[in-house]
Every structure is written in structure tokens, then in C-alpha cells.
Amino acid sequence: MARKGGHRPAGGNPNRPRFWGRHAVYAALDNPARTVRKLWITHEAAREIVLPDGVPVTYADVADLARLVPSDAPHQGIVAEVDPLEDIWxxxxxxxxxxxxxxxxxxxxxxxxxxxxxxxxxxxxxxxxxxxxxxxxxxxxxxxxxxxxxxxxxxxxxxxxxxxxxxxxxxxxxxxxxxxxxxxxxxxxxxxxxxxxxxxxxxxxxxxxxxxxxxxxxxxxxxxxxxxxxxxxxxxxxxxxxxxxxxxxxxxxx
The missing domain is CATH 3.40.1280.10 (SPOUT methyltransferase, trefoil knot domain)
Known part of the structure; x- marks a missing residue:
């Protein structure tokens, strides 16, 4: 269920990068070299994608997602916590x-x-x-x-x-x-x-x-x-x- 009352969604590691917006998150999910650790998503946005197996998903409302990203960032109802890609020589x-x-x-x-x-x-x-x-x-x-x-x-x-x-x-x-x-x-x-x-x-x-x-x-x-x-x-x-x-x-x- 979506969290209410303006509380920050639980879980996650603030030291990992967080991506937001459909293009960035969908591409991360489609990249086999990228490890996605956690997803926060609205119920409306969740209806538009097939949620990946093995990735913890937290449903949240728009206001809660806004607290996970920089001010005024256009998160489009989806935020992902990821590991950085491995270094390339x-x-x-x-x-x-x-x-x-x-x-x-x-x-x-x-x-x-x-x-x-x-x-x-x-x-x-x-x-x-x-x-x-x-x-x-x-x-x-x-x-x-x-x-x-x-x-x-x-x-x-x-x-x-x-x-x-x-x-x-x-x-x-x-x-x-x-x-x-x-x-x-x-x-x-x-x-x-x-x-x-x-x-x-x-x-x-x-x-x-x-x-x-x-x-x-x-x-x-x-x-x-x-x-x-x-x-x-x-x-x-x-x-x-x-x-x-x-x-x-x-x-x-x-």
C-alpha cells in the first residue's frame, strides 16, 4: 500500500545512486550489467511496467517519492536505488x-x-x-x-x-x-x-x-x-x- 502522512519511505541506502524518471529507471532495469537494489513506485506507474523479479518494491505516493530525490526532480512515479556500473578500462x-x-x-x-x-x-x-x-x-x-x-x-x-x-x-x-x-x-x-x-x-x-x-x-x-x-x-x-x-x-x- 502507498504510505501516507508525508513520511519518507523506509529502506534503501542513501550512499548508493538513486535514479528517477521512466527513461533512466527502465534503462537501468534493462541493463544486465546494472544491479538494481530497490524500487519505489506509485501504483499508477506500476501498471505501466512489468516489475522485475528479485528486486524489493515499495509502493509509495507521489509526495513520498519526491522526498527520495532532489527538489523538483521529475521522478514520474518511479525511483530506483542502484549499484554503480563496474569500471571500464x-x-x-x-x-x-x-x-x-x-x-x-x-x-x-x-x-x-x-x-x-x-x-x-x-x-x-x-x-x-x-x-x-x-x-x-x-x-x-x-x-x-x-x-x-x-x-x-x-x-x-x-x-x-x-x-x-x-x-x-x-x-x-x-x-x-x-x-x-x-x-x-x-x-x-x-x-x-x-x-x-x-x-x-x-x-x-x-x-x-x-x-x-x-x-x-x-x-x-x-x-x-x-x-x-x-x-x-x-x-x-x-x-x-x-x-x-x-x-x-x-x-x-x-
Missing amino acids: LADLLAEVGDAGDARPLVVLDQVTDPHNVGAILRSAAAFDAVGIVTQDRHAPPESGTVARAASGALELVPWVRVVNLARALGEIAEAGFWRVGLTGAADATLAQAIGTSGRIALVLGAEGEGMRQNTEAHCDALARLPISARIESLNVSNAAAIALYAVASREAR
């Missing part, structure tokens, strides 16, 4: 890249810390069939409900590699045959010029405002800019990533 990800004809892009983020941006980039990476994303382990957000919500299910689909040293990782990426293109508004070349018409591309993007660090730029093969109007200084990093991924994907369509 960069060498293992690069080993999964196919032959020379495999032109799927790779996304590298240099100190992009906003979980909304990382989630949106994961969504774009899934949409354009990216190999995965690479971030630093200490300067990127952890898995969270905010990332999962912004990713709209893509957190379960796109491999996310965390590395200690981004410069060293960019070296490994080059050895795997990727042409590393760093996006910066100060570049002379446009993105279309830098990516050419074929080959593997690793798109490197820095945080908003600060951009890529100097050492990261030094480990790129080319620097490029998006040809945006002079009326605006720059784009949100997630918007820039989406445009850049489209540009790489559209080479095959030309």
Missing part, C-alpha cells in the same frame, strides 16, 4: 574498436564537471553511435540520478571510461588509430576541415569557460572551432559535443 574499450573501417567517434572530456552536461553528452554519444566517452576520475561527476536523467537511458548504453591521467589516455587513443581533434574557439581551422572525410576521430572538449587545459591541447593532433556566429561567444559544451558528433557522422552520408 580504456585499453579494453579501445580493443573493442573494429577494423580500420570502424569510424565510430570517441568523446574525451577535460574537466567537464556538470552532471547535466555529461548526461546530455552521453545521450548524444548514444544517438551518434560513439565508441564511448573518456573523463578524468577526479574531475568528472559520479554516476547519479542527475546524470542518468539527462542521459535519458544512455548511461546504460555508452561505455564511460574514467582515467587518472588524461594526457596519457590521449596517447593510448592515438596509438589505437584515432585522430584527436580538440574543440576551441581560438582555432583557425573549422571542425569540418580538421576531421577530413574519413578515419577515426576522438573529439576532445573542455569545460565551459575555461576550455581545455594547455596540456590537453598539446596532446591533440588538431584544434578546431565550430563556425558559429560572432553574435555569441560560445556554445554549451553539451551542444558543442552534439554538433561535433553530427559532423563526424555526416561524413559517411556525404
Whole structure:
């Protein structure tokens, strides 16, 4: 039965990530690599899915679910407590890249810390069939409900590699045959010029405002800019990533 009286639903571990919203929770439930520890759900939302076997389910009302997630988070009547996914090694990800004809892009983020941006980039990476994303382990957000919500299910689909040293990782990426293109508004070349018409591309993007660090730029093969109007200084990093991924994907369509 749904709990009444405005009490927080019992159980759960506040140290584990909590996902909310249908896309994020359904994708987590569908991912065999993800362990879902507990579900809270309204009776109305429960009528729309087949509840998984072996996962404890607590029925709760909308107000109670709102107490499990950040303020004003659109939980859509369902919240899940999950274990983080197991770490992925960069060498293992690069080993999964196919032959020379495999032109799927790779996304590298240099100190992009906003979980909304990382989630949106994961969504774009899934949409354009990216190999995965690479971030630093200490300067990127952890898995969270905010990332999962912004990713709209893509957190379960796109491999996310965390590395200690981004410069060293960019070296490994080059050895795997990727042409590393760093996006910066100060570049002379446009993105279309830098990516050419074929080959593997690793798109490197820095945080908003600060951009890529100097050492990261030094480990790129080319620097490029998006040809945006002079009326605006720059784009949100997630918007820039989406445009850049489209540009790489559209080479095959030309």
C-alpha cells in the first residue's frame, strides 16, 4: 500500500545512486550489467511496467517519492536505488574498436564537471553511435540520478571510461588509430576541415569557460572551432559535443 502522512519511505541506502524518471529507471532495469537494489513506485506507474523479479518494491505516493530525490526532480512515479556500473578500462574499450573501417567517434572530456552536461553528452554519444566517452576520475561527476536523467537511458548504453591521467589516455587513443581533434574557439581551422572525410576521430572538449587545459591541447593532433556566429561567444559544451558528433557522422552520408 502507498504510505501516507508525508513520511519518507523506509529502506534503501542513501550512499548508493538513486535514479528517477521512466527513461533512466527502465534503462537501468534493462541493463544486465546494472544491479538494481530497490524500487519505489506509485501504483499508477506500476501498471505501466512489468516489475522485475528479485528486486524489493515499495509502493509509495507521489509526495513520498519526491522526498527520495532532489527538489523538483521529475521522478514520474518511479525511483530506483542502484549499484554503480563496474569500471571500464580504456585499453579494453579501445580493443573493442573494429577494423580500420570502424569510424565510430570517441568523446574525451577535460574537466567537464556538470552532471547535466555529461548526461546530455552521453545521450548524444548514444544517438551518434560513439565508441564511448573518456573523463578524468577526479574531475568528472559520479554516476547519479542527475546524470542518468539527462542521459535519458544512455548511461546504460555508452561505455564511460574514467582515467587518472588524461594526457596519457590521449596517447593510448592515438596509438589505437584515432585522430584527436580538440574543440576551441581560438582555432583557425573549422571542425569540418580538421576531421577530413574519413578515419577515426576522438573529439576532445573542455569545460565551459575555461576550455581545455594547455596540456590537453598539446596532446591533440588538431584544434578546431565550430563556425558559429560572432553574435555569441560560445556554445554549451553539451551542444558543442552534439554538433561535433553530427559532423563526424555526416561524413559517411556525404
